[in-house]
Amino acid sequence: MGRESSITRIVGPENYAKLQQFKCLIVGAGGIGSELLKDCILMGFGEIHIVDLDTIDLSNLNRQFLFRQKDIKQPKSTTAVKAVQHFSNSKLVPYQGNVMDTNQFPLHWFDQFDIFLNGLDNLAARRYVNKISQFLKKPLIESGTSGFDGYIQPILPGNTECFDCTKKETPKTFPVCTIRSTPSQPIHCIVWAKNFLFNQLFTSDQSSTTGDSDGNDWGTDDKEEIERIKQETNELHDLQQIVHHQDKVHITDILKKLFVKDIEKLLQLDNLWKSRAKPTPLTDDLIDSAKDGHDSTDLNAIWSLEEQISQFINVTEKLMDRIVEEDYNIEFDKDDQDTLVFVATAANIRSHIFGIPIKTVFDIKQIAGNIIPAIATTNAIVAGLSTLTALRLLNFLPYAKTNSGLDVNMAFTARASNLSKDRYLSNPKLAPPNCNCAVCAKVARGVVKITEKGLEKLTLSQLIDLLKKKYNYPSETSLIDTSDQRLLVDFDFEDLLDRTLSQAKLHDGSVILFSDEEGDESEMYRKPLEIYLDVVEESAINSEIELPALEIPLFTPPKQEEEDEGKETSTEESPEKEEDKNGIVILDEDEGKDEKDGTTTKRPRSPDQTENDSKRAKTSKNHNDENGVIELD
Amino acid sequence: MEPSQATAERLTRDEIDLYDRQIRLWGMAAQARMRSAKVLLIGLGSLGTEICKNVVLCGLGHLTILDDTVVQEEDLGSQFFIGSEDVGSLKLESAKARIQDLNPRVHLSFDTQSIESKDADFYKGFDLVIGTELNTSQMVKLNELTRKYNIPIYLAGSNGLFAYIFVDLIQFDAEDEKLKGSQPTEKGQISTNTEVTEVKTRTDEDDDKKVFEVINTRHHYKSFQQMIKTASLEGRLNRRQIKRLSSAVPLTLALLRAEHEIGQLNFLTLKEKAVETCRQLGVPETVLNDTYVEQFTKQEGVQFAPVSAIVGGAIAQDVINILGKRQPPLSNFIVFDGITLDMPIFEF
Known part of the structure; x- marks a missing residue:
């Protein structure tokens, strides 16, 4: 009996022959990806491609079983493929790269695969692959783990829920005043130390933090407090000078400013302390006496206040030495111990002042570095479920025919996640697409093939005419570049109409949204059409551009009021939503104009608010105070 | 996080860095306890391979693998410690370098004798035994021996898309935490084989609105033979x-x-x-x-890689949990259905 004897007894010889012709794409060669690769090889997939951007790190080795100590710093994808050679009978193709890079991975590259298996660790890439699967109408198995918890979600475009049909958790953000004036948990002090203090002292780009505009949500209306915060920010520039001039004698001045004077000023704002415990500032004497104190080196022990102060001074000296060599810019990195100890000691001293528990450096590393625990077993279970389900989605199980995606089960680790005592896994059947989903239900999707020449020649107005004619859109429409939510054309913005697509900065991989802005007599609108521009060789199509055959349905848009009640399931917090029950605020970004391009950035009525919001969240980490929100990335 | 001082042997800095992502889950003390544990794995088939990979990666102290088989062509379709050049050789001989390479810190022993040749004394020194792909009479005999020496045992096997796990920890006390709900947990029998022996509360150190119940449970187990009969x-x-x-x-x-x-x-x-x-x-x-x-x-008896990954993952996780004394263990019979992904747990 050959190596195929097990699998043929399960799928039958015909299906096994088909499987050997199948190509699958594994996105990610980390914890889940390593396991997926092994399972796909053993199951007998003919060809397996695997993509990963990352290189191997020591902390991967507890679960990413294809990597060894000697592989540290090597690319994950190529190392993984080398490590499986002795048991592989499949054709394997590794790529080191970002799956979202349209130059390396254009749409037609994705089109060669029969199924996509995700082993990703971030929302942006998950959303991206989900969208690709929707554009190409190819099955995707999405999965993820966090500690003991894991899940898989098979996605059959048009048939089952897509990744974005359900709301996803957004990164945690905090109002400015909680971080700057009234911390009550260790995480508030860690965010202060990392995102505010560390950046102010050691990172070169400070411009954003000075422009505290009045349009911000501060989490408070107290003018006095806002003034204090702004003044404090300005005063920190003096401290940065101490750092830049390597003025080591005056490190204690930094401590005295942060932990004595600033706290004393805070105490003068009586309003803040009516319903809160008052902070207790350090004293100059304490700081002076602790400075030559004994250092603890055990990163897993709780250090005394004196040890924190003494370590703060030591590590600041080290960072002062480094900052000149490193071009006046040091970025926080959880694996850079100097930056970690600086943040940990500063956070702990602040915690002490506010009566908040002190943490070990080990624990602070997890919070500041946003480390998610990860273990071999959960990854193995999730990857096993994912590959097993691939067989069902591809209809390879002769005793369990899949007539619709709705016959297939998703799965999550119910017992490990304390959701059930009598089931190890929960296995709900897949749901149909959520009719409010901005990604799979509210828009129609199509791939427009265009040549390089077409991009150079065709104007936006010509493109719009082609689209109107082909899909019966009315005369008033709009066009948006969804990658940056840039308005290209609408009824009162026609400046770009005569520009060619390439002049309008559209290129291979651009995703544009074409919307009906008029409606017909009965208030029915054509569904918005999201178009992927796939640049192809001239020989691939008959003319310069080829539009896909699509029926774009009509729909009645919901009344404005209903939308405002939050019925629209934007997959992230709607930016209009001022504050949720956790008191976490996400702010709207000011409308902005880019004069140079002559384009206007408008917050679109696009169904694709999700990408926009995550971008917004991303930019906010660089402009903490400007947006009034501090995010822990 | 548990204070590391609680354990006699402390983890080294290298170990903490290597095991960082799991120590953050189960703590230093559990990691140190795992390092001192001695486990016997019987059978390096598809399931055995998965279990072996998982426990070796996570830093078990000592693992002995017992397997007397020779690599067959069909093994190549479900196992990854062997390659086509190994067909015809003793499986452990072929696999051992690859297993050790996974984690040089783990003390490994390889035993190519048959399970039948092992007398009762062989089992004495182990803290835990895992038996995979054994037949019923082998499992009954093995379980009699583990009961004699009071050793916890996991037994597992697969039939193509389907698989099972049987657990006999004889008697096991576990501690678990959960967020306190509106209904406080009460002492007493809560299911066929489980009783709650003590309930305490603990307030979260960072957030005093979060109150946890610390629940001690005692789990009584049946032997394999008794389980299938009753x-x-x-x-x-x-x-x-x-x-x-x-x-x-x-x-x-x-x-x-x-x-x-x-x-x-x-x-x-x-x-x-x-x-x-x-x-x-x-x-x-x-x-x-x-x-x-x-x-x-x-x-019947077909070994299939993804099923082994799931069931082997579940067994290894439970072994890690009981060695590290985290979370209540499985009790006592689990069946996996690879079509529906259903995986019910029965207290028989």
């Missing part, structure tokens, strides 16, 4: 649960109860056994789906 669901399932019960449950038990060689049973004889098993379980014969009977006939 397993019953009589009066424990409502109509909906019976309807949902996977055919894989009576079929798996039927194969374990039958005295037979693999491949001896045909559709009719297996179905007959499964009907008997339904009677013992106290569930109607209608739970038996003929396509499942057919699949079990065809797939």
Whole structure:
């Protein structure tokens, strides 16, 4: 009996022959990806491609079983493929790269695969692959783990829920005043130390933090407090000078400013302390006496206040030495111990002042570095479920025919996640697409093939005419570049109409949204059409551009009021939503104009608010105070 | 995080860095306890391979693998410590360098003798035994020995898309934490084999609104033989649960109860056994789906990589939990249905 004897007894010889012709794409060669690769090889997939951007790190080795100590710093994808050679009978193709890079991975590259298996660790890439699967109408198995918890979600475009049909958790953000004036948990002090203090002292780009505009949500209306915060920010520039001039004698001045004077000023704002415990500032004497104190080196022990102060001074000296060599810019990195100890000691001293528990450096590393625990077993279970389900989605199980995606089960680790005592896994059947989903239900999707020449020649107005004619859109429409939510054309913005697509900065991989802005007599609108521009060789199509055959349905848009009640399931917090029950605020970004391009950035009525919001969240980490929100990335 | 001082042997800085992502989950103390544990794994088939990979990666102290088989061509379709050049060689000889390479810190022993050649004394020194892909009489005998020396045991096997886990920890005390709900947990028997012995509360150090219940439970286990003889669901399932019960449950038990060689049973004889098993379980014969009977006939004893990954992952996780004394252990019979991904846990 050959190596195929097990699998043929399960799928039958015909299906096994088909499987050997199948190509699958594994996105990610980390914890889940390593396991997926092994399972796909053993199951007998003919060809397996695997993509990963990352290189191997020591902390991967507890679960990413294809990597060894000697592989540290090597690319994950190529190392993984080398490590499986002795048991592989499949054709394997590794790529080191970002799956979202349209130059390396254009749409037609994705089109060669029969199924996509995700082993990703971030929302942006998950959303991206989900969208690709929707554009190409190819099955995707999405999965993820966090500690003991894991899940898989098979996605059959048009048939089952897509990744974005359900709301996803957004990164945690905090109002400015909680971080700057009234911390009550260790995480508030860690965010202060990392995102505010560390950046102010050691990172070169400070411009954003000075422009505290009045349009911000501060989490408070107290003018006095806002003034204090702004003044404090300005005063920190003096401290940065101490750092830049390597003025080591005056490190204690930094401590005295942060932990004595600033706290004393805070105490003068009586309003803040009516319903809160008052902070207790350090004293100059304490700081002076602790400075030559004994250092603890055990990163897993709780250090005394004196040890924190003494370590703060030591590590600041080290960072002062480094900052000149490193071009006046040091970025926080959880694996850079100097930056970690600086943040940990500063956070702990602040915690002490506010009566908040002190943490070990080990624990602070997890919070500041946003480390998610990860273990071999959960990854193995999730990857096993994912590959097993691939067989069902591809209809390879002769005793369990899949007539619709709705016959297939998703799965999550119910017992490990304390959701059930009598089931190890929960296995709900897949749901149909959520009719409010901005990604799979509210828009129609199509791939427009265009040549390089077409991009150079065709104007936006010509493109719009082609689209109107082909899909019966009315005369008033709009066009948006969804990658940056840039308005290209609408009824009162026609400046770009005569520009060619390439002049309008559209290129291979651009995703544009074409919307009906008029409606017909009965208030029915054509569904918005999201178009992927796939640049192809001239020989691939008959003319310069080829539009896909699509029926774009009509729909009645919901009344404005209903939308405002939050019925629209934007997959992230709607930016209009001022504050949720956790008191976490996400702010709207000011409308902005880019004069140079002559384009206007408008917050679109696009169904694709999700990408926009995550971008917004991303930019906010660089402009903490400007947006009034501090995010822990 | 538990204070590391609580353990006699402290972890080194290198170990903390290597095991960082799991220490953040189960703590230093549990990691140190795992390092001092001695485990016996019987059978390096597909399931054994998965279990081995998981426990070696996470830093178990000592692992002994017992397997006397020679690599067959068909093993290549479900196992990854061997390659085509190993066909015809002793499997452990072929696999051992690759296993050690996974984690040089783990003390490994390889034993190529048969399970039959092992006397009772062989088992004495182990903290835990895992038996994979054994037949019923081997499992009964092995379990008698582990009971004699009070050693916890996990037994597991697979039939193609379907698999089972049996757990006998004899008696096991566990501690678990959960967020306090509106209904406080009470002491006393909570299920067939489990009683709550103590309930304390703990307030979160960062957020005093978060209150946890610390629940101590005592788990009583049956031997493998007793379990297959007495397993019953009589009066424990409502109509909906019976309807949902996977055919894989009576079929798996039927194969374990039958005295037979693999491949001896045909559709009719297996179905007959499964009907008997339904009677013992106290569930109607209608739970038996003929396509499942057919699949079990065809797939009896077949090892399949993704199924092994799931079941091997579940066993390794539970082994890690009990060695590290985290979370209550599995109790005591689990069946996996690879079509629906259903994986119910039964206290038999």
